[in-house]
Amino acid sequence: MAQLSHRIAFSDEQAMLLETATAFCREKSPIRAVRNLLGSETGFDRAVWDDMVALGWSGIAIPEQHGGSGLTLAEVATVTEPMGRHLLATPFVSTQIAVQALLHASAAQQKAILPRIAQGAIATTAMFEADGNWDLTAIETTATALRLEGAKSMVVDAGVADIFVISIRVDGAPALAILDRADLQSRILPETIIDETKRSARLDLTGIEIPAASLITGQAAREALGAIRDAALLLASAEAAGGIAGVLDVTVDYLNTRTSFGRKIGSYQSLKHACADILVGLERSRSHLYHAATLCAGNETAEIALRMAKTEACEVFAYAGDRAVQFHGGFGFTWECDAQLYLRRAMWLQYWHGDAAHHRRKLADLLLG
Amino acid sequence: MSELDDFRAEIAAWFRDNRPPEPDFLLPESFMEVGTDAQFDYLRNWQRKIYEAGYLGMAWPVAYGGGGRPQIFQDIVNAEMVRQKTPFVPNTIGLNWAGPLILAIGTEAEKQRYIKGILNAEDIWCQGFSEPDQGSDLAASQTKATRDGDHYILNGSKIWTSLGSYAKYMILLARTNPAEPRYGGLSFFLAPMRTQGIETQPIRKLTGEYGFTQTFFRDARIPVDCLMGREGEGWKIAMMTLTFERGASGGQAGGTARLAPGVTDVVELARTARRDGRPAIDDPLMRDQLVRFLIEDQGDRLCAARGAIPALCSERPQAIPLSQKLRTSEHRHRLTQFAIGLQGANAARWVGDANAFEGGKWQRAYLNSFSSTIGGGTSQIQANIVAERVLGLPKD
Numbered sequence: 001m002a003q004l005s006h007r008i009a010f011s012d013e014q015a016m017l018l019e020t021a022t023a024f025c026r027e028k029s030p031i032r033a034v035r036n037l038l039g040s041e042t043g044f045d046r047a048v049w050d051d052m053v054a055l056g057w058s059g060i061a062i063p064e065q066h067g068g069s070g071l072t073l074a075e076v077a078t079v080t081e082p083m084g085r086h087l088l089a090t091p092f093v094s095t096q097i098a099v100q101a102l103l104h105a106s107a108a109q110q111k112a113i114l115p116r117i118a119q120g121a122i123a124t125t126a127m128f129e130a131d132g133n134w135d136l137t138a139i140e141t142t143a144t145a146l147r148l149e150g151a152k153s154m155v156v157d158a159g160v161a162d163i164f165v166i167s168i169r170v171d172g173a174p175a176l177a178i179l180d181r182a183d184l185q186s187r188i189l190p191e192t193i194i195d196e197t198k199r200s201a202r203l204d205l206t207g208i209e210i211p212a213a214s215l216i217t218g219q220a221a222r223e224a225l226g227a228i229r230d231a232a233l234l235l236a237s238a239e240a241a242g243g244i245a246g247v248l249d250v251t252v253d254y255l256n257t258r259t260s261f262g263r264k265i266g267s268y269q270s271l272k273h274a275c276a277d278i279l280v281g282l283e284r285s286r287s288h289l290y291h292a293a294t295l296c297a298g299n300e301t302a303e304i305a306l307r308m309a310k311t312e313a314c315e316v317f318a319y320a321g322d323r324a325v326q327f328h329g330g331f332g333f334t335w336e337c338d339a340q341l342y343l344r345r346a347m348w349l350q351y352w353h354g355d356a357a358h359h360r361r362k363l364a365d366l367l368l369g
Numbered sequence: 370m371s372e373l374d375d376f377r378a379e380i381a382a383w384f385r386d387n388r389p390p391e392p393d394f395l396l397p398e399s400f401m402e403v404g405t406d407a408q409f410d411y412l413r414n415w416q417r418k419i420y421e422a423g424y425l426g427m428a429w430p431v432a433y434g435g436g437g438r439p440q441i442f443q444d445i446v447n448a449e450m451v452r453q454k455t456p457f458v459p460n461t462i463g464l465n466w467a468g469p470l471i472l473a474i475g476t477e478a479e480k481q482r483y484i485k486g487i488l489n490a491e492d493i494w495c496q497g498f499s500e501p502d503q504g505s506d507l508a509a510s511q512t513k514a515t516r517d518g519d520h521y522i523l524n525g526s527k528i529w530t531s532l533g534s535y536a537k538y539m540i541l542l543a544r545t546n547p548a549e550p551r552y553g554g555l556s557f558f559l560a561p562m563r564t565q566g567i568e569t570q571p572i573r574k575l576t577g578e579y580g581f582t583q584t585f586f587r588d589a590r591i592p593v594d595c596l597m598g599r600e601g602e603g604w605k606i607a608m609m610t611l612t613f614e615r616g617a618s619g620g621q622a623g624g625t626a627r628l629a630p631g632v633t634d635v636v637e638l639a640r641t642a643r644r645d646g647r648p649a650i651d652d653p654l655m656r657d658q659l660v661r662f663l664i665e666d667q668g669d670r671l672c673a674a675r676g677a678i679p680a681l682c683s684e685r686p687q688a689i690p691l692s693q694k695l696r697t698s699e700h701r702h703r704l705t706q707f708a709i710g711l712q713g714a715n716a717a718r719w720v721g722d723a724n725a726f727e728g729g730k731w732q733r734a735y736l737n738s739f740s741s742t743i744g745g746g747t748s749q750i751q752a753n754i755v756a757e758r759v760l761g762l763p764k765d
């Protein structure tokens with residue numbers, strides 16, 4: 001079996017980013033703010049987004065010549081982890097995944113789009129279709145003579161996105177179309193998803209004419225799809241790792257407060273040992289996350305590390321969310337209890353870009369032959 | 370950097386050239402399972418050879434027999450021993466618990482007297498903490514040490530004493546003040562085992578082999594200078610010992626303490642073992658399990674890497690070290706249990722059977738894996754420690 005690397009690099013710059021982002025998310029996304037946005041149409045707070053843009057976060061991974069800071073996906077993951085922890089409602093992750101795809105676009109396309117994103121335009125990627133296949137190259141939507149036919153679903157933040165990167169099939173080969181919000185008027189149909197802190201929509205694309213200049217094709221398209229998968233796996237791992245820490249705090253607080261049979265429920269081992277297991281899972285998840293981030297930043301092959309990170313973090317998060325509900329008793333069954341917010345986030349992340357069983361099957365082929 | 374690379378090459382070559390020949394008997398898998406004189410002699414000679422080559426206690430002070438070099442050199446040696454799957458060194462309790470303890474809080478005389486013998490395996494050490502009536506609840510220890518002039522008189526019994534038959538010294542937790550039923554009444558001793566009135570009796574393990582003893586104290590007189598620290602400080606010193614034992618603090622002399630199979634060995638096993646008429650590695654359910662173990666193992670290795678980056682551990686600095694024993698011992702336990710199942714109906718064979726897979730080593734490894742989920746504080750106690758000390762949950 002191939003020897004796996006065990007390297008984790010974490011720069012002083014990342015350490016500062018992590019500190020800043022942790023403080024930012026704690027301040028801007030108290031659970032009250034999260035709840036206020038649940039029923040809102042856009043699902044996010046534009047003022048908070050503007051603050052993030054002002055901090056330079058939307059341009060972290062955009063080259064300096066296009067108005068960004070020219071850093072890597074590792075720095076993006078670093079600020080994403082605390083966002084996950086505080087359930088910060090934001091189109092940040094969608095936008096960053098699109099950025100990773102656009103780094104494979106032509107020079108002219110990059111010049112036209114990346115500066116807009118660095119200045120705060122929101123972007124997203126439209127990959128999945130009705131049958132819910134996670135394989136990003138299994139694309140049914142086509143463009144024939146540059147006329148689209150098909151639909152995309154589970155397009156996160158489509159309702160607020162300015163720029164859409166859409167996977168299609170052109171002459172049988174995978175390609176990407178870069179569309180503007182104006183191209184999609186009235187074709188963005190909101191979906192109802194399990195995580196109410198997020199927004200998703202279906203895109204009805206049939207009949208839209210696209211200019212050839214908006215396409216990414218050939219090798220560049222395949223690389224862009226790979227970049228989308230890598231970015232999605234890494235940032236889902238970051239959100240999930242943050243989420244585990246967040247829901248563990250909620251659970252531990254309650255276990256230290258609530259009493260039953262005359263003692264704190266946290267003194268019962270069936271509860272406290274589950275928390276110890278969750279902590280162990282949190283530690284492993286964060287280790288996987290920052291290792292995968294290290295490989296991504298160095299442009300090394302990261303597929304094994306990313307699939308491991310996603311599997312571990314999402315599975316532990318799903319368990320932690322599940323136990324959080326159970327350990328709150330009757331209160332856990334209510335809308336009021338914050339445990340459900342994390343559990344529903346965990347379920348969203350688990351089934352977004354491949355669940356644990358899916359990635360383990362891929363890993364088995366990669367690792368065991 | 371290149372000095373370290375040179376050193377890596379040097380020790381890789383040394384261990385290749387100096388590895389002892391395979392013995393014609395089964396080696397134990399850890400220091401807790403050394404059950405025959407042949408096993409003991411083989412491992413002790415191996416430790417001596419490594420020490421004499423300068424590859425053990427490399428970071429300990431020169432004045433006491435150590436190498437006085439930066440820890441990284443010893444880390445490289447340890448990693449190479451793991452990589453080459455060399456036999457382990459048997460004086461684990463001396464090298465990794467008693468030794469660091471003596472260096473940390475011992476007197477100059479104690480350092481002079483004990484450290485060198487720990488390194489060269491002249492003096493084997495054992496640990497007298499558990500008793501027949503208590504183990505997890507260490508503070509309830511009953512073995513008595515009664516002051517009588519220049520001596521303490523020991524009475525009582527310790528049990529599950531690993532290396533008890535071979536040890537020259539014991540780190541011993543005994544009650545000097547019977548009026549104090551728990552923590553305050555305990556004291557810590559560096560006790561000579563070859564003392565009139567101290568006897569060991571081997572106990573047979575679940576594998577049928579030997580490895581630990583019950584140790585009896587019947588009016589055994591040990592000199593007062595065997596007391597470490599002051600009377601009543603036993604609990605504090607014992608807790609410090611346990612942080613060395615559970616890997617939660619550095620300072621150990623190094624070497625490896627076990628040669629148990631790991632996850633990559635299980636992957637290899639899955640290629641050769643057969644289940645349902647085909648190689649186990651072709652079974653989708655087995656593949657899924659294997660990947661779970663690979664992810665878990667990789668997670669623990671990466672925790673070791675992340676633990677060295679303070680900015681990634683700032684919120685709970687104790688989380689990685691205090692969960693280490695729980696994580697790794699439970700992993701190995703479930704892994705070896707799984708490995709048996711890869712063998713189909715042959716899984717039920719045992720050591721000694723002509724058709725047992727690899728001589729029954731997996732079955733033996735599974736039963737022996739309890740040594741780490743029970744010894745050194747059970748997994749349930751470790752989970753309590755993690756929940757209480759890392760997460761701040763209330764005591765039972």
Ligand SMILES: Cc1cc2nc3c(=O)[nH]c(=O)nc-3n(C[C@H](O)[C@H](O)[C@H](O)COP(=O)(O)OP(=O)(O)OC[C@H]3O[C@@H](n4cnc5c(N)ncnc54)[C@H](O)[C@@H]3O)c2cc1C
Pocket residue numbers: 269401495496497498499500502503504505506528529530531532581739740741743744745746747748749750753765
């Ligand atoms: C191979 C091996 C080598 C050993 N070597 C040594 C040695 O060299 N020196 C030495 O001193 N000791 C040694 N031990 C002893 C070991 O430290 C004890 O066995 C261990 O601490 C458990 O104590 P016990 O056996 O008394 O079990 P008990 O404490 O009686 O525990 C029995 C069961 O109850 C559980 N339990 C107990 N208290 C709690 C609690 N508060 N919450 C939840 N569950 C609980 C335990 O987890 C266990 O499952 C060795 C043990 C083994 C297996």
